[in-house]
Amino acid sequence: MQDWKLSRRFFAAVASAPIAWLFLFFVLPMAIVWGYSFGRNVGLTEIEISGTFANYGKALEPLYLEIMLKSVVVAAITTAICFVVGFPVAMAIAFARDKWKPWLLLLIMLPFWTNLLIRTYALLFVLGGRGLVNSGIEHLYNGTSLVSQLLGFGAFDPYQPVQLLYNNFALILGLVYVHLPFMVLPLYAALDRLDKSLIEASLDLGAGHWKTITRIVIPMAMPGILSGLLITFVPALGAYLTPDLMGGTDSQMIANVIERQFKRANDWPFGAALSFLLLYATFILIALQALRSRKEARQ
Template sequence: MASQKQEQRLSFLATAIPPVAWIVVFFLAPLAIVWAYSFGENAGLTEVDISGTFANYERALQPLYLGIFTKSVVIAALTTLLCLVVGFPVALAIVFASEKWRAWLLLLIMLPFWTNLLIRTYALMAVLRTEGYVNFTLGWLWDNASWFMTLVGLEPLGDFTPLQLLYTNFAVIVGLVYVHLPFMVLPLYAALDRLDKSLIEASLDLGAGHLRTLYSIVMPLALPGIISGIIITFVPALGAYLTPDLLGGPDSQMIANVIERQFKVANDWPFGAALSFLLMYATFAAIALRAYFSRGKTADGHGF
C-alpha cells in the first residue's frame, strides 16, 4: 500500500515538475526581477542599483501619472460597458439559434483570434482614416442628399468635410471594443447556454413581458458570466498598448504606452517597473475584491 502511494506521489511529481519549472523560470523569475527593479535606481546606461527605495512609487503617484492611470481606467471601463451592451444580445442570439447555425456563429466570434492583432488594427485604421470607408460612405450619403435637395428645389448642401475619426479617443475606444468583444461574448454564451429555458417560458406564460423576463430572469441567472466577462474584458483593456498607440493621438495614450516609453525611450527601467506593478496591484485588487464578494454571497446562500 505504501509502495503504491509512493508510486502515485512520484508520478504526480514527474507530471507536475516540468510545468511548474516552466512557470517559475519563464514567468515568476522575470516578474520577480522586474519587481526588484521597481525598488532601484539607474546606476548607468545599462545598470540598475536595487537600493530598496520607494522613490519610483512616489513619482508614479504624482498627479500627471495618476491622471493618465485614471484616464486608462475610464477608457477600459467604457470599453467593458460597450462590450457588455453589444455582447449580451449577441450571446443571447447564439444561445437561441438553431443547432445548425450555433456552431457557425461561434466560429464568427472566434475568427478574429486567428488573425494577428496588428493586422486587425491596421485594417481598422483603413476604415477610420480620413479617406477610409466610413468617410467614403458618409460622403456618398451627403452627395446623394444634396442631389435630392436640388431635385426638389431646396438649397443643396455644401461640400462634405471628412470627419477626423483616427488618432482620437473615439478611435481608441472603437478599437478596444473591436478587439475585446469576443472576450465578453464567450463567457456570456457559456453562462446563458446553461440557462434553464423553461424558466423563461414560465415567466412569459405568467404574463411577464420580454423585457421584464430579461431583467428579472435571464440577467440574474447569467450574472456569473457577466462578472467573468467584465473581468476578462476590463483587465486586458486596462493594459492595452498597441491599440491606443496606433489609433490614438498624443492625448489618447494610456498607462501601458507610458510604461513602454520608460523602458524603450527614457531608459528608466526602475520607474517603468514601478508603473507596471502599480497596474498589476490594481488588477489583483479588483480580482480579489470580486472573489471576496462572490465567496461572501455564496456562503450566505445568495450567490451563484
C-alpha cells in the same frame, strides 16, 4: 481519474516540466522586474536595486494618477459598451438552434485567428480620411450636391473628411472592436447553462420579455456576467497597441506611458513601478471576484 494524493511521485513528475517552465519564463522575469521597481539608474544600462520607494512615489504624482484614472474610465466605458452589445449577441447564440450554435460561436472566435495588428490596421483603413466610411459619406455628399445644383440651389462646398481617428472616439471604438469577443464568450457560457424552464414559466405567467431578462435571466447569469466584465476590463485597462495606433496625443493610456519609460526615457525602475501598480490593481479585482464567488458558493 486517480487522486494525486495516491500517486504523488507520478503527478510530481508530470507537473515538474510545466512548473519549471512557468518559473523560468514567468515567475523569475516578473521577480526581476519587481526588483527593478525598487531601484534606480546608475548608468545607461546599469540599475541599482536599493530598496527605494521613490519610483512608486513618482507614480502617484498627479500627472500619472490622472493618466491612470483616465485609463480606468476608458476601460470601464469599453467594458460597459461591450456588455450592452455582447449580452443580446450571447442571448441569441444561447437560445439558437443546436445546429447553428457552433457556427455562431465560430463567428465570434474568428477574430482570434487574425493578428491584432492586422485587425487594427484594417480598422484604420475603414476609419481613415480616405477610408471606407469617409468615401461613402463623400459619395453621398457629392450626390446631394449634384441634385441641389440641378434644382438651381447651387453646389455645396467641397467635402471635408470627418476626423474619425486619433481621438477618444477612435480609442474606445478600437477597444470595443478588440475586446468584444472576451465579453460574449463568458456571457454565452453562463446563459447556455440556465434552466430554460424558469424563463418559459416567467413568460407564461405574463412577466414579459423585459422583466424576464431583468428579474430572471440577469440574476441567474450574474456569475458569468461578472466574469465577462472582469475578463474584458483587465485587458482593456492594460491595452497598448490600440491607443498607440488609434488614439491621439490626449488618448494615451497607462500602458503607453510604461512603454515610453522602458524605451524612450530608459527609466526601467519607474516603468517597472508603473507596471506593478497596474498588476496590483488587477490582482485586487481578481481577488474580489474570487471572494465573491466563494461567498456565493457557501450560501
